[in-house]
Amino acid sequence: MISIDDLVGNVSWSITQKFGKTSFSISHAGWYAYGIHYGLEWGTHPGLDIAIPVLTPLFSPVSGEVILSGGTSVFTNVVGGTDPQTGQLKIRTDDGSHVILGHMRRIDVKEGERVDQGQHVGLSGYNNGPHVHVEIRIPDASLDSGLRIVSPIGSILSENPISQPTRPRLFRVDADVLSVHDQPLMDIQSPGEYQRGEVIPCNTVALAQEVKPGERAWGQISGGDFAGKWVYLGFTTEVRPGDNGVQFYIVTANTKNIRISPDSSVPAVGVYTRGSILPIDEVVDGEVVDPGQRAWGKIAQGPFEGRWAYLGSQSTLKLT
Numbered sequence: 001m002i003s004i005d006d007l008v009g010n011v012s013w014s015i016t017q018k019f020g021k022t023s024f025s026i027s028h029a030g031w032y033a034y035g036i037h038y039g040l041e042w043g044t045h046p047g048l049d050i051a052i053p054v055l056t057p058l059f060s061p062v063s064g065e066v067i068l069s070g071g072t073s074v075f076t077n078v079v080g081g082t083d084p085q086t087g088q089l090k091i092r093t094d095d096g097s098h099v100i101l102g103h104m105r106r107i108d109v110k111e112g113e114r115v116d117q118g119q120h121v122g123l124s125g126y127n128n129g130p131h132v133h134v135e136i137r138i139p140d141a142s143l144d145s146g147l148r149i150v151s152p153i154g155s156i157l158s159e160n161p162i163s164q165p166t167r168p169r170l171f172r173v174d175a176d177v178l179s180v181h182d183q184p185l186m187d188i189q190s191p192g193e194y195q196r197g198e199v200i201p202c203n204t205v206a207l208a209q210e211v212k213p214g215e216r217a218w219g220q221i222s223g224g225d226f227a228g229k230w231v232y233l234g235f236t237t238e239v240r241p242g243d244n245g246v247q248f249y250i251v252t253a254n255t256k257n258i259r260i261s262p263d264s265s266v267p268a269v270g271v272y273t274r275g276s277i278l279p280i281d282e283v284v285d286g287e288v289v290d291p292g293q294r295a296w297g298k299i300a301q302g303p304f305e306g307r308w309a310y311l312g313s314q315s316t317l318k319l320t
């Protein structure tokens with residue numbers, strides 16, 4: 001059995017809906033009607049909702065075989081919808097139980113694949129709020145479905161619901177000065193600065209930004225004078241020890257490289273200069289664009305159609 005901290009990689013979390021009958025589940029009973037096929041009473045929330053930032057890396061709570069890897073009309077993610085590799089991850093354990101992680105923005109394991117407890121399986125998403133829905137169904141021959149839904153707490157997740165992040169990531173400031181902000185927005189006034197060589201503990205990233213090797217994002221500072229503030233982590237910033245292979249970067253954008261995929265390791269194929277206007281109609285899976293935030297955008301027209309741009313502080317994003 002693993003802890004919720006282990007499931008969500010030690011980011012801060014809270015339980016926004018418990019398993020069982022809640023005022024919300026009673027008032028939205030139609031959403032949860034499927035539970036009657038798994039031994040639940042009408043109006044029962046069939047899982048555990050754990051609130052975490054969108055795009056939080058998730059780690060399998062059990063060992064078993066992946067029997068569903070997204071593409072269903074239930075437990076969807078609002079961005080991915082019913083796309084494959086998004087939404088519902090279902091793992092079957094050796095004793096025949098089914099474990100579901102719902103509303104995932106990205107699922108990184110495939111059907112038929114064997115996963116180990118603690119293995120990275122993808123990124124969390126958003127559906128009626130940023131959270132992961134955890135559901136467990138154990139064998140029960142007395143039910144037509146052959147499975148009974150039970151509380152994740154006590155069956156696959158340990159009882160202790162206390163969140164205590166214990167492995168903050170540290171990064172070293174290699175820029176001459178790194179500004180610290182109240183929010184992950186460039187236009188928010190900077191309340192302070194770090195100097196080159198300082199070491200900053202950092203254990204979460206901003207809502208709506210995906211972090212994977214070669215990419216960068218806003219990071220929230222977890223200790224020191226600027227705890228709770230945000231830094232945008234630049235090209236010259238190094239992350240360590242990189243628990244999840246995480247790196248960060250900033251786009252300063254006198255020029256903007258155009259790439260053939262949203263991956264910094266792919267060589268640039270062209271450059272736009274400051275002031276260029278790029279038609280953008282789509283952002284990459286796993287990134288949500290809100291006013292003031294940055295993301296990869298897919299170029300819809302012109303000589304770089306189909307290429308990707310990282311939309312920095314000099315970019316204007318038009319969403320239609």
Ligand SMILES: [Zn+2]
Pocket residue numbers: 017045047048049133134
């Ligand atoms: Zn739920």
